[in-house]
């Protein structure tokens with residue numbers, strides 16, 4: 274394939290399917306399609322969970338730059354069916370009916386997740402499907418897998434028959450017989466092969482469930498992503514991403530289900546996986562207890578005795594290549610903060626981003642190289658206004674630096690109406706009410722700046738969104 278192939282932009286990505294860096298060529302350059310596995314919403318997200326969100330946000334921004342913003346579709350799901358959610362609901366709301374308790378846990382966690390990743394400068398995906406809204410699609414896909422001889426029923430479960438798929442294990446390069454060794458045969462006696470995984474399982478009266486041809490039950494985790502990705506992106510799409518730990522079994526099983534249900538030999542053409550955020554050489558994870566939540570890093574003083582701005586956390590994450598491990602440390606954050614402190618404020622500009630930065634990013638998202646080039650440009654930008662514009666366009670492309678937040682989702686009419694109301698209160702010397710409005714807006718992240726109109730001398734108030 275050459276750089277002049279249709280849709281080729283020179284972007285190269287390391288594809289886990291082939292373990293090589295490949296030239297990216299979209300199926301349809303008018304609609305470049307990417308799916309990233311999102312959070313299971315039962316608890317605060319930790320800074321390790323933030324890594325795929327930030328990494329794929331940079332890839333999303335880059336694709337939008339290369340193909341045009343309206344030619345990229347990014348889907349990141351929310352897993353709101355999971356036994357860990359049920360357990361949390363029972364623990365936190367023992368007096369509520371289970372469905373209500375689950376709804377409370379998932380709403381609380383998803384809202385927190387959105388707040389956290391917005392503070393890290395991440396754009397919202399184009400679609401954010403929730404598993405609970407796609408159960409009929411899952412039942413349909415499981416039915417197809419049964420019909421086609423890729424699944425079987427046993428002891429109230431529907432299981433995927435891994436032996437029915439000759440290419441099973443192609444992503445993780447695991448062979449079925451390797452999975453056999455070390456398998457707990459006694460526990461899994463109802464499975465034909467130990468690697469067979471659950472598509473559907475029956476629910477007891479106390480567990481959440483949906484009616485299905487196999488009784489009232491709930492879907493397994495893997496089928497959720499196969500259905501939600503096909504719904505928004507089709508049977509075969511361009512990029513599928515997530516953390517390294519998802520290669521096996523989650524992504525392997527997504528591929529098995531999707532390919533066998535749709536009769537395709539691929540689910541996505543490029544599979545990208547980010548490395549781990551580690552603490553003292555170990556994966557940061559909830560089960561190890563060695564984690565820091567995004568929320569506490571932003572708002573509490575538990576890590577290094579202070580709070581850390583979202584911009585610093587984001588830059589620190591991008592200073593390491595996405596496939597490498599990151600040791601999460603105070604030093605790393607301080608390094609990012611001192612870089613940011615040297616960079617000028619970003620200005621509005623239509624200018625193209627720096628070619629050096631683009632060259633780094635299109636080389637398998639080389640963000641450390643991009644940051645180095647941006648730093649050199651920031652130095653220039655302090656002296657020269659053309660460089661300031663290029664620097665600004667480049668910082669905006671990466672979503673780093675003191676970038677003004679995206680206000681496109683805000684109700685600006687309501688903000689302006691409240692500002693006008695506050696000005697009326699100030700004129701009437703009704704200061705308490707004026708302050709109340711200012712505080713209310715501040716709580717929404719809207720910061721007011723009072724000034725004077727140079728001609729009339731009248732008080733004017735402008736606002737900006739603080740991340």
Ligand SMILES: Nc1ncnc2c1ncn2[C@@H]1O[C@H](COP(=O)(O)OP(=O)(O)OP(=O)(O)O)[C@@H](O)[C@H]1O
Pocket residue numbers: 310311312313319320321322323324325515516517518519547548549550551556557558559560564
């Ligand atoms: N330490 C980490 N570093 C980088 N990515 C991570 C890390 N831990 C989880 N992820 C990624 O975060 C995303 C959300 O995954 P998920 O909700 O399953 O978290 P998790 O694996 O349950 O977290 P934990 O391992 O702490 O229980 C996935 O893409 C996963 O690969």
Ligand SMILES: [Zn+2]
Pocket residue numbers: 309310311498523527
């Ligand atoms: Zn998934």
